[in-house]
Amino acid sequence: MVPVSPTGGDAREPVVDVVRGVALLGVLVVNALTVFRVPLFEPFLPRAPEPALEHAIGRGVAIGRR
Secondary structure, three states: OOOOOOOOHHHOOHHHHHHHHHHHHHHHHHHHHHHOOOOOOHHHOOOOOOOHHHHHHHHHHHHHHO
C-alpha cells in the first residue's frame, strides 16, 4: 500500500479549492436559513398580500395566547 500524506502546496489545484469554498458557503447559507430561520432575502422582496383567512387565523391565535 502507498502511504497517505497531505498534498503539497505546489500540487494543489486552486480552482478546486475555490469550488469547494463556494460549495461550503452554500451549505452554510442553507443551514442558516433552515436551522435559524434567517430571512436572507425577505427584506428585499415585496410583501405578498396576506389572504383574509390566514389573517383571521393568525389574529385568533394571537388572541388565544393572551
